Amino acid sequence: MATITINGTEFQVDAKSTIIEAARANGIHIPHFCWHPKLSVSGNCRMCLVEVEQMPKLLIACATQVADGMVVKTKSERVIQAQKAVMEFLLINHPLDCPICDEAGECKLQEYAYQYSVGYSRFEEDKVHKPKRVPLGPNVMLDVERCIMCSRCIRFSEEIAKQPVLTFTQRGTHVVLTTFPGSELDNPYSMNVIELCPVGALTSRDFRFKARVWEMAATESVCNGCARGCNMNIWTRNNEILRLTPRQNEEVNSSWMCDYGRLETFKHVNASERLSGPSVRVDRELRSIGWEETVSELASELRGFRKNEIAGIGSAYATNEDNFVFQRFIKEVLGSKHLDLLPHVIEQVEDDLLIKADRTPNSLGARNVGIEPSSGGLSASGIRNAINDGSIRALYVLEDDIAADPEWHSVLQKLRLLVVHSAVQNATTALAHVVLPASTYAEKHGTITNFQGRVQRLQPAVATSETDRRMDGLAASRWDKFSSKNDRWGRPVKFDARPSWRILVSVAAALGTRMKYNTAEDVFGEIANVVPVYRGMSFARIGSKGVLSKSSPVPVKT
Amino acid sequence: MDILIASTKIAVVLAAMLTSVVFLVLVERRMSAFIQNRIGPNRVGPYGLLQSVADVVKLLMKEDIVPAKANKPLHDLAPIISIAVAMTTFAVIPFGNAIELFGTTIKLQIADVNIGILYILAITSLGVYGLTLAGWSSNNKYSLLGGLRSSAQMISYELSMGLAIIGVILMAGTLRLDVIVEKQTEYLLGWLPAWNIFLQPVAFITFFIAAFAETNRLPFDLPEAEPELVGGFHTEYTGLKFGLFFLAEYMNMITASAIVVTLFLGGWHLPYADMLGLSGFALSILQVLTFCGKIVLVLLFFIAIRWTLPRFRYDQLMSLGWKVMLPLTLANALVTALILLAF
Amino acid sequence: MGRDNGKMIRTKDLTFWQKLYLPEVFKGLSLTLSQMFKPKFTYMYPEERFQPPSSFRGRPILVEENGVERCVACGLCSRVCPALAIEVQASETELEKERYPVRFEINMVRCIFCGFCEEVCPEEAIIMSKEYELVFSSQEEAIFGKERLLTPAEQVRERLEFLRNSR
Numbered sequence A: 001m002a003t004i005t006i007n008g009t010e011f012q013v014d015a016k017s018t019i020i021e022a023a024r025a026n027g028i029h030i031p032h033f034c035w036h037p038k039l040s041v042s043g044n045c046r047m048c049l050v051e052v053e054q055m056p057k058l059l060i061a062c063a064t065q066v067a068d069g070m071v072v073k074t075k076s077e078r079v080i081q082a083q084k085a086v087m088e089f090l091l092i093n094h095p096l097d098c099p100i101c102d103e104a105g106e107c108k109l110q111e112y113a114y115q116y117s118v119g120y121s122r123f124e125e126d127k128v129h130k131p132k133r134v135p136l137g138p139n140v141m142l143d144v145e146r147c148i149m150c151s152r153c154i155r156f157s158e159e160i161a162k163q164p165v166l167t168f169t170q171r172g173t174h175v176v177l178t179t180f181p182g183s184e185l186d187n188p189y190s191m192n193v194i195e196l197c198p199v200g201a202l203t204s205r206d207f208r209f210k211a212r213v214w215e216m217a218a219t220e221s222v223c224n225g226c227a228r229g230c231n232m233n234i235w236t237r238n239n240e241i242l243r244l245t246p247r248q249n250e251e252v253n254s255s256w257m258c259d260y261g262r263l264e265t266f267k268h269v270n271a272s273e274r275l276s277g278p279s280v281r282v283d284r285e286l287r288s289i290g291w292e293e294t295v296s297e298l299a300s301e302l303r304g305f306r307k308n309e310i311a312g313i314g315s316a317y318a319t320n321e322d323n324f325v326f327q328r329f330i331k332e333v334l335g336s337k338h339l340d341l342l343p344h345v346i347e348q349v350e351d352d353l354l355i356k357a358d359r360t361p362n363s364l365g366a367r368n369v370g371i372e373p374s375s376g377g378l379s380a381s382g383i384r385n386a387i388n389d390g391s392i393r394a395l396y397v398l399e400d401d402i403a404a405d406p407e408w409h410s411v412l413q414k415l416r417l418l419v420v421h422s423a424v425q426n427a428t429t430a431l432a433h434v435v436l437p438a439s440t441y442a443e444k445h446g447t448i449t450n451f452q453g454r455v456q457r458l459q460p461a462v463a464t465s466e467t468d469r470r471m472d473g474l475a476a477s478r479w480d481k482f483s484s485k486n487d488r489w490g491r492p493v494k495f496d497a498r499p500s501w502r503i504l505v506s507v508a509a510a511l512g513t514r515m516k517y518n519t520a521e522d523v524f525g526e527i528a529n530v531v532p533v534y535r536g537m538s539f540a541r542i543g544s545k546g547v548l549s550k551s552s553p554v555p556v557k558t
Numbered sequence B: 001m002d003i004l005i006a007s008t009k010i011a012v013v014l015a016a017m018l019t020s021v022v023f024l025v026l027v028e029r030r031m032s033a034f035i036q037n038r039i040g041p042n043r044v045g046p047y048g049l050l051q052s053v054a055d056v057v058k059l060l061m062k063e064d065i066v067p068a069k070a071n072k073p074l075h076d077l078a079p080i081i082s083i084a085v086a087m088t089t090f091a092v093i094p095f096g097n098a099i100e101l102f103g104t105t106i107k108l109q110i111a112d113v114n115i116g117i118l119y120i121l122a123i124t125s126l127g128v129y130g131l132t133l134a135g136w137s138s139n140n141k142y143s144l145l146g147g148l149r150s151s152a153q154m155i156s157y158e159l160s161m162g163l164a165i166i167g168v169i170l171m172a173g174t175l176r177l178d179v180i181v182e183k184q185t186e187y188l189l190g191w192l193p194a195w196n197i198f199l200q201p202v203a204f205i206t207f208f209i210a211a212f213a214e215t216n217r218l219p220f221d222l223p224e225a226e227p228e229l230v231g232g233f234h235t236e237y238t239g240l241k242f243g244l245f246f247l248a249e250y251m252n253m254i255t256a257s258a259i260v261v262t263l264f265l266g267g268w269h270l271p272y273a274d275m276l277g278l279s280g281f282a283l284s285i286l287q288v289l290t291f292c293g294k295i296v297l298v299l300l301f302f303i304a305i306r307w308t309l310p311r312f313r314y315d316q317l318m319s320l321g322w323k324v325m326l327p328l329t330l331a332n333a334l335v336t337a338l339i340l341l342a343f
Numbered sequence C: 001m002g003r004d005n006g007k008m009i010r011t012k013d014l015t016f017w018q019k020l021y022l023p024e025v026f027k028g029l030s031l032t033l034s035q036m037f038k039p040k041f042t043y044m045y046p047e048e049r050f051q052p053p054s055s056f057r058g059r060p061i062l063v064e065e066n067g068v069e070r071c072v073a074c075g076l077c078s079r080v081c082p083a084l085a086i087e088v089q090a091s092e093t094e095l096e097k098e099r100y101p102v103r104f105e106i107n108m109v110r111c112i113f114c115g116f117c118e119e120v121c122p123e124e125a126i127i128m129s130k131e132y133e134l135v136f137s138s139q140e141e142a143i144f145g146k147e148r149l150l151t152p153a154e155q156v157r158e159r160l161e162f163l164r165n166s167r
């Protein structure tokens, strides 16, 4: 421990820390571009200059270790002058066209220009022009003119993503960021440089020019791309998800997210192949009918089977709540012992940073809440064989495209009744007799349990036809708040889908069993009562960062 | 024969009233516009003459909306009361002297009642029922407030009105309106017509002010003060029923002017007209025209006042009525009586 | 009238004649009546139209220059608009200004002609025109897209100059 004085106040700080870290730990902001807590110190932007007593020159706070008795000033006249000078230098060649730039609104340079700059330019000469719209890789676009040479992207690629492909070439004002010849920024984590970049030099090729940051509303949620469950924000505008960005959680994903998670886990939410409204197969064709008719028809169909003719397939994609109600439904309401789920594992993709081989977000959670055969019941492969030999004639599938597996696809046609909960049209819904449109993870409340056993919360970011953004407390931008039916932007696309647990509750009711759940929180309350590893948990306790449960990670078998 | 004459008179007077309302509305709109440096409605017909006709047609075509919680029968009855009162008041007003037609002398007055003034006071005070019922039956707080205001206002000013007339009655010594007019055809000092405006100036002023209040005209249009009460008692009226209120209001204006003319401005009397040596028939016609002309002048005055004085506050209205007008008229009646006694 | 310790104090006493009220009424009457003979301000509308000066704020339009809009779809007008009348959807072009509005809509029923959009625009791309005749027969018709908003710069020269001079 060391005692230092910052701006006249004494602080006890870690003796090994740098000034910028010590200040940050005590809530004092020292402006900086190139420094990042997760990256090595490079000290090239000079924005973090501070005055240290007894030192003849200003020091960079990011690379100066604290010493006992050090007296630091971050707002003295000299420091302010230095900050102004640094900003002026940075802006000499930086294009002053924020209206065109995609970063505007969340740009560090823009913010600092308001806070630490003089507010006008003395530079009358021509600016240096450099290449614009340079693709660095499949997902990242570079605008060299806007780059302020902080080297964060270079350090990230080297140190975190372990793919050292970026570098600077040329000197002075002509410095250009580029990839080494013949290489591309195509590592699985490449898009993290977009948030790291303090300016609009690096942008997402997917999201570029789609929306201004202030037009969107952000919802705290968890990525459903793999068993890690990276914390993230879902950014929506007009009820449409436009991008996902990582949310810091040191226990799970640090500050990062993989490109797969960012790009591939939300497109289906607004996709044209989304199912809207339930449908029932009549004469080989799926016909849309109302919820009530579907549920009562389904109930009467289900009554026509003996208990051991029915089986259920839970889902490692669905929430704990959905799976919990599902196992009660199969075991208690239908009285079947045959219940299991299908694992989705791709061993090759796993790495040491974030990506897990288990491609489902909730396999541990599904097991914990009881998705497994009762004693004497059949497991997944057993169910498949039993369907094949005709002893199981009805199958109820929760949010999983089991027909994508060719082995399953061939046997499913033998079923007399195939019921599927699904958000989108897929191979399974093509074979199903009853299709119930399920809300996606971005449309409902719920919890999922990652591979560590950490229970994390999902929150709705997209409204379905039965929810209302304002009334149901979804995050709302100014546009969402004040829209009316006469505005084109006030008529978002909404799908008629419901959370699986609610669909199951209504089917159970049609079969004569009342499950007293009104909200996902009610279901979780019961889970916390009856599932030992979740004892004592609640939505409030889980909060935005999740809670570690005592469940031991189960080995996922292929 | 009498019945025939009476019904002809009624028909002629009613027709004349209705047409004059139509033009009065237009005149009011054009004059208001001119006072405000505008032009006013000038598109329908030459000089906009048919504007009111178009408005009437519009009102007739409009849907009749009755609020869900309103008292339907009373809601329907209120405008009828208003219009009936407005129409009947005119009955006792002599709009000319007698006329010789086909050998019979016809009095130019619908009903020759010997208590004409009392009749007027009685009938006009019935008008308040129309407005109060309209306000109450609409089941709307603005309407109700408007209705209540109108009843309070009418009652307060009726008093001053009645007391102001006492002076006139004392002078004439009768309640017959035709006699009152007759008396005014004399000349004072040999040249000044003995109109009551000269003999009873205080009564004239107070009566005139009260007439403004009784007809709900600005500056006393509190029952329908738009900025405070939306539309007052007629907030919840549409189409034909609204039209009836509108018609009643303007008819009341005409009637009030006629009363003012009769009581104070010499009625049909055109000074020195009898010296022109006209035939009896022509003179009668001239007198009727004189009467109409006087009414028009009073009406124009009504309109001009509308754009001159701002609306009173309700407490000001009440204190003017009770603290100024009432004592003034009382004193006037007393002084008149004393003077008459003395001479 | 002034206020002192919560008590109203009449600072101007009325004269006897003013208190009598009637002379004042006649004074007022003569004023109103004299107005009747003053020149009128009415425009005989469809035949005779108001030609607004360049300071007039009619409906906002988008300036078109060399066949393309000046607008770069920065979204500032949309953000500043107090009535939320403007919706901008940006996209990328091959032109030098790489950003442009694929869709730019102003809901003229929402617009209150405040001119904030014009004031905030960094490109002088949205400006207030002289047009004040706005009639719609449906809500949908009141939403003006790019096709109705784009106006060649030559046609709005006056306003552009006015803006330059009043900066």
Ligand code: SF4
Residues within 6 Å of the ligand: A094, A095, A096, A097, A098, A101, A102, A103, A104, A105, A107, A108, A109, A110, A146, A198, A199, A200, A201
């Ligand atoms: S990087 Fe920042 S400062 Fe530079 S143009 Fe973009 S928004 Fe403006």
Ligand code: SF4
Residues within 6 Å of the ligand: A146, A147, A148, A149, A150, A151, A152, A153, A154, A177, A196, A197, A198, A199, A201, A202
């Ligand atoms: S591209 Fe961005 S992160 Fe990379 S060096 Fe330039 S400014 Fe820094």
Ligand code: SF4
Residues within 6 Å of the ligand: A099, C070, C071, C072, C073, C074, C075, C076, C077, C078, C088, C117, C120, C121, C122, C123, C124, C125, C126
């Ligand atoms: S402020 Fe100007 S440049 Fe920006 S979107 Fe609006 S019109 Fe286009």
Ligand code: SF4
Residues within 6 Å of the ligand: C060, C077, C080, C081, C082, C083, C084, C085, C086, C106, C110, C111, C112, C113, C114, C115, C116, C117, C118
């Ligand atoms: S003039 Fe005002 S209200 Fe109209 S679009 Fe512009 S900013 Fe919005």
